[in-house]
Amino acid sequence: MVTTGQPSPATRIGLSDARLDTDEIVTGALDDLTAGPGWHRPILLDRDLLILVTHGHGTAELDFRAVPCRPGTLLHARPGQALRCLGQQLDATVVSWGPDALRGLDVDPDAVPTHRQLAGEDADAVITEVSQLAVDADRHALVPAATALLRHQLAVLLLRLSLLPCGEKGRPAPGTEAVTFRRLCREVERGYRHTRRVEDYAAQLGCSVRTLTRACLAVTGRSAKQVIDERVALQACRLLAATDDPIARIGRQLGFPEPTNFGRFFTREVGVSPGAFRAAREQPLPVRLVRPRPPADSPAPPGRA
Structure with missing residues (x-):
């Protein structure tokens, strides 16, 4: 076991408490x-x-x-x-x-x-x-x-x-395409706020656009561009539903300086406008994303290197 510093004890304080340490x-x-x-x-x-x-x-x-x-x-x-x-x-x-x-x-x-x-x-x-x-x-x-x-x-x-035996569907079979897709997911998680261009991710990963597209199609049935756009749309849905940030600010955070461009993108991906999505957020499952997304635990955790 490797430890660094003095770890904090576990506690029974509120699970939503912002004071929780990263090792608690x-x-x-x-x-x-x-x-x-x-x-x-x-x-x-x-x-x-x-x-x-x-x-x-x-x-x-x-x-x-x-x-x-x-x-x-x-x-x-x-x-x-x-x-x-x-x-x-x-x-x-x-x-x-x-x-x-x-x-x-x-x-x-x-x-x-x-x-x-x-x-x-x-x-x-x-x-x-x-x-x-x-x-x-x-x-x-x-x-x-x-x-x-x-x-x-x-x-x-x-x-x-x-x-435990896995009974879930949707997990990619081991192979080159699955590995490439995992690498793309990690890069998208790091960079989706800055770029949605498949060419940029291909350059970062040292492969071709065609390789990324083939990997995404093999694992999810969707193109690399769709996978990238779906990640951006998911983040937009999260922020619209769970925060009170102005819609224009959310758009800027996700790489859309112009609110109209963000509105068009969101409506295309989700099926309703950002304002309509937010207005319905207190209703159970107000809107389903138009395109199905890979389960959160498949194929590889976005955001973890």
Whole structure:
């Protein structure tokens, strides 16, 4: 194990608390994720979350995709995603951690799928580990010596989840195209605010436009240009739904100096204007993106090198 400095202890303070350190592991309930009662609109996440539904039925909206929830449903939400949970009496145990919580441990959170419905022995094992982590985080809150225990408990939990049989569709088969697509996703995550030109990404990756297009078609069935534009549209949807930033400012953040250009782009990609999308954000799943997007955990986590 490699550690740097004095790690912060895990705590049971609010999961939405902006004071959380990057190495803290926090447990809580769904209600802890929102500043007030209810989920009137999505929230933007700045930490990884594991959400294990323990009671009730409802729906989680993760990046504007509906995920049915019932006891045994496990969600992995990533920093930057938009999340809203809806449903009467929908309860869950939530585990949250910052980017440095697993530093030095041989575990990749991105290997954990976005959505699993646990059953049988797998469910028993995961529920036991989540419950024990929550108990220890509560019992040993503010005890620095407990940090190593909680870090390793989280690492074991994530490793177990990554080893579960995968029943999800849409994961790319191993191959050159999948590797190229992963590299493109990483570059797009770094640069989508500055350029949407496939030629720029091809130059950064040292390959041809044709190679990128072939890789995107093989993995997603869509062109490289569509993949890039969909990432920009997704970010626009997140900011429109979860923030009160002016629409023109959001457009400028995403590389559109002129609001009219941003409006045309958004309407083409999503199917409604930015203003209409924002006006409907308090309604469950107000608008679905026109083109399907790859699941958030496939093919490779945007934003993680």
